[in-house]
Amino acid sequence: MHTIFEPMKPIPFSPPRIDEKTIEAVTEVLRSGWITTGPKTRELEKKIQQYIGGGPVLCLNAWTNAVELMLRWMEVGPGDEVIIPAYTYAATANIIIHIGAKPVMIDCEPNGFLMDLNKAEAAINENTKVIMPVDFSGLPVDYAAVMEMAKRHAGIYKPRGENQSKLNRIMVISDAAHSFGALYDNTPVGREVDVAAFSFHAVKNFTTAEGGALVFNLPAPFDNEAIWKDINRKALHGQTKDALSKTQAGQWQYDIVEAGYKCNMTDLQAALGWVEMDRxxxxxxxxxxxxxxxxxxxxxxxxxxxxxxxxxxxxxxxxxxxxxxxxxxxxxxxxxxxxxxxxxxxxxxxxxxxxxxxxxxxxxxxxxxxxxxxxxxxxxxxxxxxxxxxxxxxxxxxxxxxxxxxxxx
Ligand SMILES: Cc1ncc(COP(=O)(O)O)c(C=O)c1O
CATH class of the missing domain: 3.90.1150.10 (Aspartate Aminotransferase, domain 1)
Known part of the structure; x- marks a missing residue:
């Protein structure tokens, strides 16, 4: 028999790390008078980019909305297929349904929770537009193998629209919702695939209460800074200026260039991320x-x-x-x-x-x-x-x- 313990305080499953530093950081933003997207969010993106060493980083209000916007930007839609593991949270599949495409689910590898890459490869056909493996529990998948797989089948890829034609092969988006800070080849993950997508939901290691981030690493001739701007605009109603820019003298006027969405990260959330990032x-x-x-x-x-x-x-x-x-x-x-x-x-x-x-x-x-x-x-x-x-x-x-x-x- 092991030790019998006295009745103890309940042990929760995964509470966030909140302490005086966190409370001070959020209070500072509240006192600043600017609580929606602004300098704290933009600075958090820079800190994350520096940590990962990949392409530009865009912080939004959830993994779910961030990756859905990415799929929309890639013009994935009816008739297209996205390969995902069956062993994941519903968000990975739901966004594929939202855009009218077909989720193609793959079983686990033997004795492991990650997607079986042989089965994933066998599921590729001319309608496959994206492969989205999940770094279950924070363990990164073999990104190099997934990228090679995407490139190997470029011959049967049937692009629709400008961005698909430009890439001219299956896109790889990592569902890295669990793996912020995981290592791949001794460096924090995020730069190995076309787009890495993190979740900063309340139960995640690194949290902004709700939130997520995309890291854009698309190959030439893509301009990842331009993609950052496109998705950022999509995340704010297709509006050409964000709320902070509109407050500058004489800058009230804006245009709407598409019927965009609304899923920006607020500076209140970013303040949580600042504290997390530092430690x-x-x-x-x-x-x-x-x-x-x-x-x-x-x-x-x-x-x-x-x-x-x-x-x-x-x-x-x-x-x-x-x-x-x-x-x-x-x-x-x-x-x-x-x-x-x-x-x-x-x-x-x-x-x-x-x-x-x-x-x-x-x-x-x-x-x-x-x-x-x-x-x-x-x-x-x-x-x-x-x-x-x-x-x-x-x-x-x-x-x-x-x-x-x-x-x-
Ligand atoms: C594997 C996986 N993908 C995606 C998500 C969605 O993340 P978010 O809640 O930030 O939209 C989660 C959230 O739990 C997840 O576990």
Whole structure:
């Protein structure tokens, strides 16, 4: 038996890192009198670009809207196909539905949560316009392999519209919603594919409450600064001037050049990002890494524990999720463990219900039996708490609670 702990304070799943610095930064913006998109947002974009070392960065109000605008800019629409993993959050697929294109879902790799790249390649046809792999849990996919795959099939690519003709091959957008700060070839991810897309949602490692960012790395003859301007305008009703520029003397007049959308990031959100950025690489990521090491240490000798992959020779995770799997568990077993932990005050989660499980996609005709690896891995997955303020003692409570439960079965 492991230590029996006294009743403890509940352990949440993934609270944001909020402290006096964060509160001061937001208060400063409130006091400045400028709370929508302005200098803080533009400066955050520069900080992120400097951190990643890729093309220009555009911050918007969510990954979802940012990537939908990107797909619209690429004129992806009815008749087009976008390849995505079945093992992802609904946002990855919903935006493809919004634009009238077809999501083509791919099963997981063997014994891993990332998209099987062989199956993805087999799904490519002349209608494929985009491949959008997901860096599940913060572990980057093999970007080089995906880019090569996109280029290898350029011969059958059938472009429609100016931007597709200019690229003349399948576009690669990384769903890097989980992987801000993950490493690929020893550098933070974001410059390896045509467009990298991060989420800064409240549960993410790096948060602006809600938010997201695009990194534009399109090859010549594209002008990535011009793309930044195009998407920025699309994100503000197609308006030729943003709110701050309009306040300058004599600058009230503007034009609308397209029926755009409304999904800009506010300076209040960007202030959160400023604080995060200043400490992300130095202490936030290392703390997450040490929590993972402590979980691994506790579980490595347990025959029932399948530990999540966190790195290999090329990639290192951002340690966004600790996706433990329990050998031999089915969904009912896993759910019973979740309930047991919840009764002890420990919040856990499941990432993800594969999309074919969800009514909308089921009703579209997607069948669970076509995604055996996704469902096998989902059935015994449990995501354990991981966040900056989680203490070693709390990690020990969690690991002991799980080990005791497994021993008592
Ligand atoms: C894999 C994945 N993609 C996309 C998203 C959407 O991000 P956002 O909430 O910023 O739109 C999420 C959010 O949880 C996600 O987990």
């Amino acid at each position: 992300y690489a130095q202490d936030h990521l290392p703390r997450r890494k040490s929590i993972v090491a402590r979980y691994n240490q506790a579980f490595q000798s347990c025959s029932w524990a399948i530990l999540p992959k966190m790195q290999d020779d090329i990639v290192e995770s951002s340690y966004h999720l600790y996706a433990l799997r329990i050998q031999g568990f089915n969904e009912d077993d896993r759910n019973a463990l979740i309930t047991h932990l919840a009764e002890m005050g420990i919040s856990t989660n499941v990432h993800f219900q594969p999309l074919p499980r969800l009514s909308f996609y089921k009703n579209m005709g997607f069948q669970e039996s076509d995604f055996p690896r996704a469902f096998e891995q989902f059935s015994n997955e449990i995501s354990l708490p991981i966040y900056f303020d989680l203490t070693d003692e709390q990690v020990d409570c969690i690991t002991s609670a799980i080990k005791d439960y497994m021993q008592s079965r």
